[in-house]
Amino acid sequence: MTEQYIPWVVKNGLSARLNVVKIEDNNEGLFIYMKEARVESPKEFFIKFDPYVCYKNTDERYRARTFSLTGGFSHSLNIVNDSEWLKEFHVESEGYYADDEIIHYSIITDADCLDILSEFPPEFIYF
Secondary structure, eight states: OOOEEEEOOOSSOOOSOEEEEEEEEETTEEEEEEEESSOSSOOEEEEEESSOSEEEEEEGGGGHHHHHHHTOOSOSEEEEESOHHHHHHHHHTTTTTTTSOOEEEEEEOSSEEEEEEESSOOEEEEO
16 A cells, blocks of 8 residues: 555644534535534534535444554544555546546544545534
């Protein structure tokens, strides 16, 4: 496995571990509602991907190989370099996005493993 999960550092001093509250996919984009885990007064926010190329959500127990090969995750937000899923996407789409820079974002929590492919960085909205 050559993939590298690099912590995706965002502003506003979020803790390293986060929980997904809910996911909405509608005509305005992909909204991932989150809150900090294991803190007394957790920050709540959502991440908006608009537009996005594709996403998948997998229960963490079905990503055992990834956890084993990476040694686990101390950060919930990651960017995946040399992504196998992105390579597979380019093959499956017959190179539709071959000339575009697509980033593989990965959100790893205690219950969810979200993977998002996007040409554009997402927006963080705090409430």
